[in-house]
Amino acid sequence: MKIVMLGAPGAGKGTQAKMIAERYGIPHVSTGDIFRANIKNGTDLGREAKAYMDKGELVPDELTVRILLDRVAQDDCKNGYVLDGFPRTIPQAETLKKELDRLGESIDFAIDVDVPDENIVKRMGGRRACVTCGATYHIEHVPPKKEGICDVCGGELILRDDDKPETVQNRLNVYHTQTQPLIDFYTAEGVLKTVDGTQDMKDVFNAIVSILG
Ligand code: ADP
Ligand code: AMP
Numbered sequence: 001m002k003i004v005m006l007g008a009p010g011a012g013k014g015t016q017a018k019m020i021a022e023r024y025g026i027p028h029v030s031t032g033d034i035f036r037a038n039i040k041n042g043t044d045l046g047r048e049a050k051a052y053m054d055k056g057e058l059v060p061d062e063l064t065v066r067i068l069l070d071r072v073a074q075d076d077c078k079n080g081y082v083l084d085g086f087p088r089t090i091p092q093a094e095t096l097k098k099e100l101d102r103l104g105e106s107i108d109f110a111i112d113v114d115v116p117d118e119n120i121v122k123r124m125g126g127r128r129a130c131v132t133c134g135a136t137y138h139i140e141h142v143p144p145k146k147e148g149i150c151d152v153c154g155g156e157l158i159l160r161d162d163d164k165p166e167t168v169q170n171r172l173n174v175y176h177t178q179t180q181p182l183i184d185f186y187t188a189e190g191v192l193k194t195v196d197g198t199q200d201m202k203d204v205f206n207a208i209v210s211i212l213g
Pocket of ligand 2: 009010031032033035052053054056057058059060061064084085086087088089092162171
């Protein structure tokens with residue numbers, strides 16, 4: 001099963017993708033997580049990506065596509081995967097389609113987690129991420145057991161630089177101009193499904209499970 005998660009930054013793609021990955025036993029592939037791991041490890045890729053991420057802009061397609069195709073070519077992706085944060089532009093979606101066509105494969109579901117912009121700004125301000133393992137929390141909706149400390153690994157929880165309000169607005173603008181057109185792209189492919197992302201996260205997940213079966 002190959003799944004693409006669509007939706008604005010902060011819509012809950014990562015939250016749902018992790019639950020899907022666990023339920024269906026397929027890897028959760030997040031280009032944002034790959035870039036953040038590279039930033040943490042001080043790689044050249046991390047340095048290049050950081051310059052764009054800090055401004056709320058997209059990392060160039062060529063670089064992002066290369067990273068993603070390398071990742072999905074790995075053994076654990078043989079039986080499928082859930083993509084979170086990729087594709088984010090039409091050229092990325094087209095390149096992925098071309099590569100899958102070549103392998104005689106295709107995306108089975110593109111799930112759009114629909115959340116209006118007003119809710120997004122609140123969500124991102126409350127998101128906290130573990131600097132060590134990347135686990136995600138929300139100060140109101142998914143608080144850690146101990147404030148500022150990751151339940152999973154004991155790491156420090158921080159507000160991501162790109163979740164600061166001045167960057168969030170730019171990320172939303174980028175989403176509307178560059179990523180939202182993917183809704184039409186996947187509608188034309190016949191695989192688009194929309195879920196109401198303003199519901200409680202368990203209800204969003206139930207809606208997704210009833211689509212995936
Ligand atoms: P994305 O991967 O789309 O950027 P996340 O999954 O990281 O979004 O979610 C953004 C923030 O909103 C996180 O702090 C997360 O805990 C919280 N969140 C996710 N889904 C919901 C929901 N259905 N209701 C309330 N808060 C949510
Ligand atoms: P995310 O964790 O998905 O919110 O991504 C964080 C940031 O990483 C984005 O704001 C972009 O700067 C960059 N990024 C992640 N995925 C992509 C992608 N598919 N294309 C371009 N940039 C990306």
